[in-house]
Amino acid sequence: MAGLEARDVSVIYPGVGGGREVHALEHVDLIIDPGDFVVALGASGCGKTTLLNTMAGFIQPSEGQILLGGEPVFQKHALLPWLNVIDNVAFGPKLQGMSTAERYEISRKNLALVGLGDFETQKIYQLSGGMQQRVGLARALTSDPAMLLMDEPLGALDALTRENMQELILDVWRQTEKMVFFITHSVEEALFMATKLIVMSPRPGRIRESYELDFCRRYFQNKDARAIKSMPEFIEKRETVLDIIYSDEAAAGDAHG
Numbered sequence: 001m002a003g004l005e006a007r008d009v010s011v012i013y014p015g016v017g018g019g020r021e022v023h024a025l026e027h028v029d030l031i032i033d034p035g036d037f038v039v040a041l042g043a044s045g046c047g048k049t050t051l052l053n054t055m056a057g058f059i060q061p062s063e064g065q066i067l068l069g070g071e072p073v074f075q076k077h078a079l080l081p082w083l084n085v086i087d088n089v090a091f092g093p094k095l096q097g098m099s100t101a102e103r104y105e106i107s108r109k110n111l112a113l114v115g116l117g118d119f120e121t122q123k124i125y126q127l128s129g130g131m132q133q134r135v136g137l138a139r140a141l142t143s144d145p146a147m148l149l150m151d152e153p154l155g156a157l158d159a160l161t162r163e164n165m166q167e168l169i170l171d172v173w174r175q176t177e178k179m180v181f182f183i184t185h186s187v188e189e190a191l192f193m194a195t196k197l198i199v200m201s202p203r204p205g206r207i208r209e210s211y212e213l214d215f216c217r218r219y220f221q222n223k224d225a226r227a228i229k230s231m232p233e234f235i236e237k238r239e240t241v242l243d244i245i246y247s248d249e250a251a252a253g254d255a256h257g
Helices: 048-056 086-090 091-095 100-113 129-142 159-176 187-193 215-222 227-228 234-255
Strands: 002-014 023-032 037-042 061-068 147-151 181-183 195-199 207-212
Touching: 002 048, 023 048, 023 061, 023 207, 037 048, 037 187, 037 234, 048 061, 048 147, 048 181, 086 091, 086 100, 086 129, 091 100, 091 129, 100 129, 129 159, 159 181, 159 187, 159 215, 159 227, 187 207, 187 215, 187 227, 187 234, 195 234, 207 234, 215 227
Parallel strands: 037 181, 037 195, 147 181
Antiparallel strands: 002 023, 002 061, 195 207
16 A cells, blocks of 8 residues: 655645735655554644645645545544444445445444444434533444544543553554554553654745654553553653644744734
8 A cells, every 4th residue: 555645745725805825835745655643733733734735636725736546545533423333434325336235344344343233223312422422433433534634633532541542542453554643632642552653834824843652552552541651751752742743833823922
């Protein structure tokens, strides 16, 4: 499977009502190889979501290009509240013309993978926020994309559910070997989950720092997330990244002050 490459990508939004243009991204270069779990971190307005949307093909770069085996194809994963769990998961393959038996077989396999094998007949509104996130993940996997794009998927969850979902997503990533691009505002979450962490600067968004990490792979050795997050090395890296983000936010505030 080919990797993804963002090559010298810039995105400029036109000004509202004839106002100044907004330089959301500027000269971003990023390579995501098969099996990478890349996490983007940075202050609000640093262009993380714009970068994700260019990867998805929702936004065309003003300069540069996104390459994924020549033709990126992704699917949005909003749930359909009038369908039950399994019909939500099977919706993409249904549109693709897959037979009922085959799409339900694949959907049941992926629901089991995310721990929802017993909930296929439930309506979406009957599920908790964490369970709805699991349905969305199963639906994404059933469409078999080359890459999973996740924009703050855990931000609305309570702390315990969020940690459980972090571990579930890592388990699914390891089993499927999908490339993942994941956005978060949590430094701890980013360090725990990423094989590659990019820290983006305030607008115009650029990749300020990039780190190769292996905390997520260490987690698989004993499945003790708290032990990983309390390691001195983890804490030191967290403080380093926080210092970068705080200094960038302060500099951005001074520039607009």
